[in-house]
Amino acid sequence: MSKILNEVLHANRNYRADFDKGDLPMPPGRRFAILTCMDARLDPAKYAGLSEGDAHVIRNAGGRASDDAIRSLVISYKLLGTREWFVIHHTDCGMETFTNEIMSDLLSKSLKTASIDSSGWHDSCEGPGSTDGKFINWLTIKDQAESVTEDVVRIKSHPLVPADIPVYGFIYDVKSGQLIEVPSATAAGRVE
Amino acid sequence: MSKILNEVLHANRNYRADFDKGDLPMPPGRRFAILTCMDARLDPAKYAGLSEGDAHVIRNAGGRASDDAIRSLVISYKLLGTREWFVIHHTDCGMETFTNEIMSDLLSKSLKTASIDSSGWHDSCEGPGSTDGKFINWLTIKDQAESVTEDVVRIKSHPLVPADIPVYGFIYDVKSGQLIEVPSATAAGRVE
Structure with missing residues (x-):
């Protein structure tokens, strides 16, 4: 068995040894969703304070508002009741390197x-x-503030996205752990 | 300010107050990636034992091998050096309900x-x-073991996915926290 597979299964045995989250409902308890990057340095549960059951987390290379991310967000809203969304890109993103x-x-x-x-x-x-x-x-990124704003605009203008959902735009700083708001993105994500 | 936005920013202040992960490199230290569902009950860092910097985490509705997930996996392999991948769907998934x-x-x-x-x-x-x-x-799911296998097959047969990467297929049980292997998926994800 691969070393990684063995380590993952070992960690999972520890997690389930004192697992007490077996009765959580399917819809996110805090009714929001985060779209962010797959980057290994990002732990959305930690940087945004999520416990199991709180919020949907959608991740891809860059945290981009791809059609697939929008598929997930629409399901999140329509079937599972989220009512606020965050788009969170980050500093030192691999998507800026090519x-x-x-x-x-x-x-x-x-x-x-x-x-x-x-x-x-x-x-x-x-x-x-x-x-x-x-x-x-490949949805590469030239400038993080621009990419966050572009993605919030894409989400808000999508025909399957309801007009009444606020979308907040942030950049996560991998050096400090800080979430930094992108005002132009949050302005674009405002409910009129 | 929205209650949720306020809570997220408050949690983030706590996270960064004793943040000591500012020097992690961009490539995942443990060189693997997980594709899993956005479901709020799933915390991949906890169920698979990840620290910041360890592994890429890709999430969408269902944990499906969409084109966008494959875009992310190819970037993960090609630019950032992951060499093993996990596809992890879960019991009681919203994607089975419609x-x-x-x-x-x-x-x-x-x-x-x-x-x-x-x-x-x-x-x-x-x-x-x-x-x-x-x-x-919408990439809905009828049967979890089938969907995991289908997605591993789709990933392994994609022209941009290298032949030499193993892909493991699992179902996460939301009642117990356990990762349960799907043998037909892992067999399909084996390196020949």
Whole structure:
């Protein structure tokens, strides 16, 4: 068995040993949802103070308002009763380190990658790659405040999103743990 | 200020008061990623034993292998070095409670919804709705073991997913906190 798989199962045994959350209802108790990045340094339950049962958490690369994130938000509102949403991107995001063109180029060279360190990444060009990613929009980010605002606007203007839901825009600072509001995003997410 | 917004910012002040994670690198330290559901009862950091910096966490309605989830996984592998992936659906999932047809019907009646309790949901038909959701695949679920296997197969057969990455399939039991392996999924996710 893989070391990671073994560690995850071991941690899970500890978690369930004193598990007392077995009777929580399906709808989020605090009736809100967070859309944020998959980044390993982010723990939304910790940075936003969530206990099990409190809120929906949607995560993807960048915390972007993709069609799939909006699918999830609409289900969250319509079927499970959330009434406030947060869009939370973060500093030092991997999505700022590349562009669609770079990703397409990397994938056309190889599906594998090379040594990665905290300063970034570079491609080893090892082995032949048969497919590139040029038909995918990787939803990269140039500026966090802009991307948060863009995503709040996209959510608020989506035809399946109700007009009466407030959407707040924030940037999470990975150096300090602080949530910093993006005023232009929250303004765009306001209920008129 | 909204009560929820106030509570989130208060919790965040507490989190950052003794924050000591400011120097973590961008790539996940334990080099794996989890794809799981947005459900409020699930805390992947707790059920799988993650600290900040350990692993990517991707979440959407159902924990489905949508194109956007695969976008995130490919970035996770290619740019940030994860080398094992988990697909984790769960018991009592909201995605089992409706179908594409029901969702389309609900949205065509109204964007709002009605009283929701732990036993399910029903529509109040309040107000006029101008848009329906019939052009969206909501990625509903009929059977958890089947959906986990289907998603592992979809990930493993995607042209941008490298052949050498193992993908493990699990169901999280919301009553007990236990991760239960889905053998057919893990078999499909095996590296040949």
